[in-house]
Amino acid sequence: xxxxxxxxxxxxxxxxxxxxxxxxxxxxxxxxxxxxxxxxxxxxxxxxxxxxxxxxxxxxxxxxxxxxxxxxxxxxxxxxxxxxxxxxxxxxxxxxxxxxxxxxxxxxxxxxxxxxxxxxxxxxxxxxxxxxxxxxxxxxxxxxxxxxxxxxxxxxxxxxxxxxxxxxxxxxxxxxxxxxxxxxxxxxxxxxxxxxxxxxxxxxxxxxxxxxxxxxxxxxxxxxxxxxxxxxxxxxxxxxxxxxxxxxxxxxxxxxxxxxxxxxxxxxxxxxxxxxxxxxxxxxxxxxxxxxxxxxxxxxxxxxxxxxxxxxxxxxxxxxxxxxxxxxxxxxxxxxxxxxxxxxxx
Amino acid sequence: xxxxxxxxxxxxxxxxxxxxxxxxxxxxxxxxxxxxxxxxxxxxxxxxxxxxxxxxxxxxxxxxxxxxxxxxxxxxxxxxxxxxxxxxxxxxxxxxxxxxxxxxxxxxxxxxxxxxxxxxxxxxxxxxxxxxxxxxxxxxxxxxxxxxxxxxxxxxxxxxxxxxxxxxxxxxxxxxxxxxxxxxxxxxxxxxxxxxxxxxxxxxxxxxxxxxxxxxxxxxxxxxxxxxxxxxxxxxxxxxxxxxxxxxxxxxxxxxxxxxxxxxxxxxxxxxxxxxxxxxxxxxxxxxxxxxxxxxxxxxxxxxxxxxxxxxxxxxxxxxxxxxxxxxxxxxxxxxx
Ligand SMILES: Nc1ncnc2c1ncn2[C@@H]1O[C@H](COP(=O)(O)OP(=O)(O)OP(=O)(O)O)[C@@H](O)[C@H]1O
Ligand SMILES: Nc1ncnc2c1ncn2[C@@H]1O[C@H](COP(=O)(O)OP(=O)(O)OP(=O)(O)O)[C@@H](O)[C@H]1O
Ligand SMILES: [Mg+2]
Ligand SMILES: [Mg+2]
Numbered sequence: 267x268x269x270x271x272x273x274x275x276x277x278x279x280x281x282x283x284x285x286x287x288x289x290x291x292x293x294x295x296x297x298x299x300x301x302x303x304x305x306x307x308x309x310x311x312x313x314x315x316x317x318x319x320x321x322x323x324x325x326x327x328x329x330x331x332x333x334x335x336x337x338x339x340x341x342x343x344x345x346x347x348x349x350x351x352x353x354x355x356x357x358x359x360x361x362x363x364x365x366x367x368x369x370x371x372x373x374x375x376x377x378x379x380x381x382x383x384x385x386x387x388x389x390x391x392x393x394x395x396x397x398x399x400x401x402x403x404x405x406x407x408x409x410x411x412x413x414x415x416x417x418x419x420x421x422x423x424x425x426x427x428x429x430x431x432x433x434x435x436x437x438x439x440x441x442x443x444x445x446x447x448x449x450x451x452x453x454x455x456x457x458x459x460x461x462x463x464x465x466x467x468x469x470x471x472x473x474x475x476x477x478x479x480x481x482x483x484x485x486x487x488x489x490x491x492x493x494x495x496x497x498x499x500x501x502x503x504x505x506x507x508x509x510x511x512x513x514x515x516x517x518x519x520x521x522x523x524x525x526x527x528x529x530x531x532x533x534x535x536x537x538x539x540x541x542x543x544x545x546x547x548x549x550x551x552x553x554x555x556x557x558x559x560x561x562x563x564x565x566x567x568x569x570x571x572x573x574x575x576x577x578x579x580x581x582x583x584x585x586x587x588x589x590x591x592x593x594x595x596x597x598x599x600x601x602x603x604x605x606x607x608x609x610x611x612x
Numbered sequence: 613x614x615x616x617x618x619x620x621x622x623x624x625x626x627x628x629x630x631x632x633x634x635x636x637x638x639x640x641x642x643x644x645x646x647x648x649x650x651x652x653x654x655x656x657x658x659x660x661x662x663x664x665x666x667x668x669x670x671x672x673x674x675x676x677x678x679x680x681x682x683x684x685x686x687x688x689x690x691x692x693x694x695x696x697x698x699x700x701x702x703x704x705x706x707x708x709x710x711x712x713x714x715x716x717x718x719x720x721x722x723x724x725x726x727x728x729x730x731x732x733x734x735x736x737x738x739x740x741x742x743x744x745x746x747x748x749x750x751x752x753x754x755x756x757x758x759x760x761x762x763x764x765x766x767x768x769x770x771x772x773x774x775x776x777x778x779x780x781x782x783x784x785x786x787x788x789x790x791x792x793x794x795x796x797x798x799x800x801x802x803x804x805x806x807x808x809x810x811x812x813x814x815x816x817x818x819x820x821x822x823x824x825x826x827x828x829x830x831x832x833x834x835x836x837x838x839x840x841x842x843x844x845x846x847x848x849x850x851x852x853x854x855x856x857x858x859x860x861x862x863x864x865x866x867x868x869x870x871x872x873x874x875x876x877x878x879x880x881x882x883x884x885x886x887x888x889x890x891x892x893x894x895x896x897x898x899x900x901x902x903x904x905x906x907x908x909x910x911x912x913x914x915x916x917x918x919x920x921x922x923x924x925x926x927x928x929x930x931x932x933x934x935x936x937x938x939x940x941x942x943x944x945x946x947x948x949x
Binding site: 316317424425426427454455456457458459460462463466481482483484485487488507508511521522523524525526527528529530531532533534540541542543544545 | 756772773801804805806809830834853868869877880884889
């Protein structure tokens with residue numbers, strides 16, 4: 267197999283935050299904390315995790331919209347983690363982002379044609395009005411829109427159509443990596459399916475590599491070759507998609523999957539206990555394994571020693587002292603309908 | 613059969629005056645028994661929130677809306693009540709929780725004060741008894757160590773805790789009907805699961821009926837007794853949840869079910885999808901069946917608007933000229949274009 271297109275090593279991104287409005291002193295919020303992975307050419311790596319776990323921050327680092335605090339990002343063999351804005355310019359077109367809300371990333375006063383033309387001109391990729399017009403029509407067709415859409419303003423488009431324009435703009439530069447951050451989260455189900463199919467088709471036609479971020483585990487299963495799970499800035503599991511969905515190794519992955527409501531009334535009441543409590547503050551992450559405070563199978567070692575992301579064979583990695591494809595009794599015992607602490611009603 | 617708790621009959625909600633009036637909800641009928649959980653599901657803009665607000669009487673004083681039909685609750689038509697009578701029902705008999713907790717929790721007041729105020733209105737408990745009841749309610753919705761949290765402000769709570777506090781507030785009047793408008797949409801799946809389990813437990817303990825609004829068919833499958841599918845302000849199908857999922861009678865329901873990339877379904881090359889997008893009602897409603905422009909089975913007849921009619925089973929009506937069975941046999945021979 268050829269070398270990966272992207273290799274991320276020990277990537278860190280910290281933000282200085284004030285603990286409260288009354289204090290001057292700042293602390294470090296480790297949004298991405300020592301994350302390593304690689305994405306092969308033509309592959310889609312899906313990233314999942316709860317709100318605030320660091321998915322977008324990781325995406326912005328990889329796309330170099332922000333500078334990592336530490337670590338390395340190799341893109342096609344070139345180190346890009348430390349490049350300055352000027353040094354980044356020639357390689358920008360290789361990595362393009364697709365955002366959740368296309369409306370906020372499209373200039374509301376510019377017509378679709380103008381938005382795409384600007385993308386084409388920035389890198390001097392296609393010059394001459396006639397050739398640009400032809401390319402704009404081709405791009406619109408690629409994303410399933412008629413060329414007449416070039417005359418429309420963003421507000422004259424539906425949510426799905428706007429996301430198609432967002433994708434067309436990313437494709438304009440013929441990127442090699444697409445970083446899609448929640449690209450279908452704002453869309454209705456029936457339209458979401460159209461956009462997911464479109465992304466898949468384009469990937470096959472153009473040989474794109476994709477880093478696909480979503481909090482929706484169903485969507486991620488559908489598009490990804492491999493899946494990574496983040497928790498409080500850490501990558502806690504990384505595995506081929508099918509193996510991951512069949513039998514994840516990390517108790518957090520299992521709990522996350524078990525929380526997803528399935529569109530099947532017969533699957534109701536699966537014997538899994540929901541994760542208890544809230545996510546700890548990322549400013550004061552728990553010592554040892556970050557998940558130990560909510561983990562149903564935590565042992566003493568988990569609060570002392572942080573488990574590294576370890577290879578468990580067949581391309582499956584997990585960061586857990588007790589990684590196993592089988593749920594333990596403690597995870598599956600049906601959460602006995604907790605007797606409520608107070609009697610309701612009279 | 614016992615009298616139904618809620619019976620909505622031929623409800624129309626029209627925005628604005630002719631010409632240019634928009635019918636946001638059209639000929640909507642549904643009913644609910646005591647203790648039952650009905651999910652209303654549909655895509656953005658199909659009229660779910662408008663329907664909920666109509667039942668609890670929140671848009672009745674807005675001069676831009678005109679409501680016709682009947683909303684019978686416990687034997688009385690709510691549309692006939694004056695605002696004073698309605699205020700006695702709202703909060704005490706029917707309570708509502710919203711997608712964004714901040715829209716019903718006042719950020720400037722302590723959680724305890726807000727629940728206390730609701731108790732003062734809806735019960736005749738004295739001050740000390742109310743304080744005890746606030747603690748009970750917070751404990752019942754699963755707020756850990758409520759005695760340490762009772763005097764917090766909403767912003768000191770996480771998203772999931774705020775949602776719990778809002779449920780406690782809604783329960784203060786001990787309602788017979790709770791309307792929950794997308795109460796978990798903004799939450800992570802793990803927190804959503806906690807809230808869904810909480811609602812199931814509270815329903816079992818209090819015997820209240822629930823109308824749960826969502827756009828997530830996974831959530832419907834998890835909690836509903838019955839489901840009502842809305843499209844363009846109309847009910848296109850309703851029935852017991854297992855029936856509707858196993859044997860959808862409207863092509864929109866079938867299309868929605870097929871287009872979900874479910875976490876328990878293996879990867880397929882292409883997801884089924886519905887062409888086009890839902891109509892924007894303010895720009896006019898499609899003539900005839902509102903789903904016609906997106907429907908793979910549409911034929912001449914669909915230029916006329918179909919009525920909600922019984923299909924195979926009487927408690928599972930659908931609004932489609934083709935019954936489920938007829939549609940399947942047509943599909944076998946190549947459906948009419
Ligand atoms: N510019 C910033 N300054 C300070 N903190 C930040 C900044 N950007 C992100 N964070 C924090 O870093 C953590 C990770 O945020 P990030 O947006 O990457 O999460 P996410 O996984 O994308 O969440 P979501 O699913 O809500 O989009 C959060 O705790 C967030 O509050
Ligand atoms: N106060 C209002 N004034 C004017 N139009 C409104 C008002 N409230 C709702 N509408 C319109 O009525 C239609 C139905 O809106 P509603 O909020 O009931 O949809 P919904 O099904 O709840 O959608 P969502 O899933 O996005 O919450 C929409 O087209 C909306 O634009
Ligand atoms: Mg994000
Ligand atoms: Mg709504």
